[in-house]
Amino acid sequence: MSHYEAPIREPLVLGDKSYHDITEDIAKPIEGKANKNWHMAFYISLAAMLWGFGCIFYTVGTGIGVWGLNKNIGWAWDITNFVWWVGIGHAGTLISAVLLLFRQKWRMAINRSAEAMTIFAVFQAGLFPIIHMGRPWNAYWVLPLPNQFGSLWVNFNSPLLWDVFAISTYLSVSLVFWWTGLLPDFAMIRDRAVKPFQKKIYALLSFGWSGRAKDWQRFEEVSLVLAGLATPLVLSVHTIVSMDFATSINPGWHSTIFPPYFVAGAIFSGFAMVQTLLGIMRKVTNMEEYITRLHVEYMNIVIILTGGIVAVAYATEFFIAWYTGSPYENYTYLSVGAATGPYWWAFWSLLIFNIFIPQLLWFKKIRRSFIWSFIISIAINIGMWFERFDIIAIVLSKGHLPSTWWRFEPTFVDVGIFIGTIGFFFVLFLLYARTFPVIAQAEVKTILKSSGEFYKKRRAEGIPTKPSIVAKTKSKEVNPDNNKKE
Amino acid sequence: MESSKVIHAFYNDDEVLLDAVKAVKSEHHHIEEVFCPFPVHGLDKAMGLAPTKLAITAFFYGITGLSFAIWMTNYMMIQDWPQDIGGKPSFSWFENMPAFVPIMFELTVFFAAHLMVITFYMRSRIWPFKKAENPDPRTTDDHFLMEIPVHNNEEALTSLLEKTGAVEINIVDKH
Numbered sequence: 173m174s175h176y177e178a179p180i181r182e183p184l185v186l187g188d189k190s191y192h193d194i195t196e197d198i199a200k201p202i203e204g205k206a207n208k209n210w211h212m213a214f215y216i217s218l219a220a221m222l223w224g225f226g227c228i229f230y231t232v233g234t235g236i237g238v239w240g241l242n243k244n245i246g247w248a249w250d251i252t253n254f255v256w257w258v259g260i261g262h263a264g265t266l267i268s269a270v271l272l273l274f275r276q277k278w279r280m281a282i283n284r285s286a287e288a289m290t291i292f293a294v295f296q297a298g299l300f301p302i303i304h305m306g307r308p309w310n311a312y313w314v315l316p317l318p319n320q321f322g323s324l325w326v327n328f329n330s331p332l333l334w335d336v337f338a339i340s341t342y343l344s345v346s347l348v349f350w351w352t353g354l355l356p357d358f359a360m361i362r363d364r365a366v367k368p369f370q371k372k373i374y375a376l377l378s379f380g381w382s383g384r385a386k387d388w389q390r391f392e393e394v395s396l397v398l399a400g401l402a403t404p405l406v407l408s409v410h411t412i413v414s415m416d417f418a419t420s421i422n423p424g425w426h427s428t429i430f431p432p433y434f435v436a437g438a439i440f441s442g443f444a445m446v447q448t449l450l451g452i453m454r455k456v457t458n459m460e461e462y463i464t465r466l467h468v469e470y471m472n473i474v475i476i477l478t479g480g481i482v483a484v485a486y487a488t489e490f491f492i493a494w495y496t497g498s499p500y501e502n503y504t505y506l507s508v509g510a511a512t513g514p515y516w517w518a519f520w521s522l523l524i525f526n527i528f529i530p531q532l533l534w535f536k537k538i539r540r541s542f543i544w545s546f547i548i549s550i551a552i553n554i555g556m557w558f559e560r561f562d563i564i565a566i567v568l569s570k571g572h573l574p575s576t577w578w579r580f581e582p583t584f585v586d587v588g589i590f591i592g593t594i595g596f597f598f599v600l601f602l603l604y605a606r607t608f609p610v611i612a613q614a615e616v617k618t619i620l621k622s623s624g625e626f627y628k629k630r631r632a633e634g635i636p637t638k639p640s641i642v643a644k645t646k647s648k649e650v651n652p653d654n655n656k657k658e
Numbered sequence: 659m660e661s662s663k664v665i666h667a668f669y670n671d672d673e674v675l676l677d678a679v680k681a682v683k684s685e686h687h688h689i690e691e692v693f694c695p696f697p698v699h700g701l702d703k704a705m706g707l708a709p710t711k712l713a714i715t716a717f718f719y720g721i722t723g724l725s726f727a728i729w730m731t732n733y734m735m736i737q738d739w740p741q742d743i744g745g746k747p748s749f750s751w752f753e754n755m756p757a758f759v760p761i762m763f764e765l766t767v768f769f770a771a772h773l774m775v776i777t778f779y780m781r782s783r784i785w786p787f788k789k790a791e792n793p794d795p796r797t798t799d800d801h802f803l804m805e806i807p808v809h810n811n812e813e814a815l816t817s818l819l820e821k822t823g824a825v826e827i828n829i830v831d832k833h
Contacts, residue, residue: 191670191695191800316734325734329743334760341764345771352775355784356798360695363795379779380788383797385705387782388697393710394778401716401771404763412760614696617800621672638673641823 183625186461198613201457217598224592238585244578245568249586250300252560257297263442264290269402280615281462287350292600294343296593331415338412355381357609410438424504424567433485440478441556447549472539479530503570505562525555663808667819668826672698675802678822679704690805693797716774723769727762
């Protein structure tokens with residue numbers, strides 16, 4: 173009975189798969205050669221990344237003046253990108269931690285890649301505050317280190333410092349969580365590698381994982397506790413990011429709904445990015461039988477839920493901006509002033525991409541369609557970028573005094589660094605897709621009997637999942653097909 | 659160390675393995691080790707392994723992190739160099755405490771997570787450049803390996819293991 177699952181549930185692993193088939197499928201992209209599409213995508217991303225690095229060197233060499241900032245708008249494009257990337261980073265830990273606590277089996281096909289995405293996205297996010305410091309070689313000054321400046325410590329009252337702690341904790345804990353889950357899968361690659369160099373590399377990466385019963389017992393306990401720790405952590409990170417704004421006294425920022433609203437928005441954008449990446453990856457690495465329509469639908473349901481929370485938050489902000497009757501509130505990012513002012517295009521982009529287009533997911537046909545999910549996920553990625561741009565640039569563009577009414581216009585350097593981080597992100601992800609087991613195969617094997625199509629069909633016919641034992645003589649014959657035969 | 663003989667019995671199904679472990683246990687044989695490609699639920703209980711205490715260590719590591727955060731914020735912001743920032747009172751740690759909650763939370767998680775994982779790696783002896791110790795490469799793919807020490811009872815053990823559905827049985831010298 174340990175492998176029972178209600179027959180009404182759709183299978184999560186398609187095809188007549190045995191445990192060995194899973195091994196083969198997951199190892200194939202690593203052992204095979206990259207195809208033309210991979211090379212093309214890789215070189216385009218690499219070019220974008222190098223262009224971005226060029227812009228970063230230009231910024232650091234010349235000064236922050238090369239950005240479109242001005243005396244009133246001291247941060248705009250960079251912090252928008254920072255929040256956008258951190259937000260994207262939220263889905264990975266949500267999938268691996270929260271869904272683990274809720275015992276959602278469908279997370280197993282996507283958690284590895286979602287966590288990889290998290291880590292790579294947080295890398296990109298971390299770049300922006302460091303570049304914005306102007307002197308990135310002094311970035312360690314944010315750490316509470318004893319120093320030669322009369323032991324002046326960092327300011328623990330500041331939300332920006334909370335960010336330092338939140339993001340570094342988040343990045344390092346996610347990385348450890350990811351790597352611990354990878355150990356058995358690296359061991360699998362190691363044990364079947366034929367090339368000596370490859371074997372050496374994967375032996376190193378797998379930390380000598382042997383798969384003893386005790387190791388697995390500890391592994392499961394550690395995963396569960398890490399999930400328990402990472403769940404509040406993932407909620408705390410964007411809460412603290414939102415406090416960068418919410419603890420200020422600017423109208424439009426000084427808002428008590430920011431923490432839950434930012435967290436929901438982060439999960440919304442994170443799942444959208446997972447859809448975008450997996451929509452491509454399942455094709456490129458032939459994982460169609462593991463990342464199924466059902467997975468896409470489940471993710472879309474999470475997107476509708478979190479998108480709904482975001483929509484309610486927008487409505488609240490818009491209503492409050494009008495209801496206060498305060499002239500200052502009339503130019504917050506969600507107000508009549510914003511909708512009709514010089515940033516009308518940003519306001520309407522936000523609403524169209526983030527609120528209107530995702531509503532299509534209420535239709536089951538669209539929710540279960542790969543191509544529609546992909547298109548909608550791109551729309552959400554754009555919409556969520558505009559959300560952060562609106563919050564930051566529109567609010568700052570009209571302060572309390574007319575002399576502070578300045579507009580922000582990005583320069584090519586602003587845009588270049590952003591494109592660079594997108595390139596960097598895809599370079600990392602493409603390299604990952606070629607060298608890492610992209611699906612947590614050990615975990616998928618545990619659900620094969622309960623949720624695999626093959627076993628579900630057999631169970632419907634009344635055949636037990638446990639193969640019957642064939643009485644054997646002394647012959648040392650191995651029956652590799654034992655999983656499939658009676 | 660003197661060399662001793664062990665039986666390596668291979669299985670290719672988790673449920674068959676679980677029954678086999680129970681059968682071997684009920685015959686009062688000692689199971690030295692079971693190598694699995696994925697976690698098999700109930701295997702630790704069937705083998706008689708004690709539950710792991712890693713979760714408890716995580717709790718204490720978390721307490722350590724929390725204490726460290728309290729000590730650090732108090733020393734840096736209250737004792738060593740008190741500053742008036744945004745009107746937040748810096749006379750005593752407790753008055754300034756609400757601003758330190760995020761730091762306290764993050765360090766609790768940081769200590770609990772990392773130290774627990776390091777403990778896990780140390781206890782299970784996994785770290786970079788460690789050599790793997792699974793006796794057969796198939797145990798990370800689709801085979802389960804049960805290792806039983808032999809004390810002049812090869813025949814009895816082999817026939818028992820065959821009855822439980824082992825797909826391959828080898829007797830090897832273990833050094």
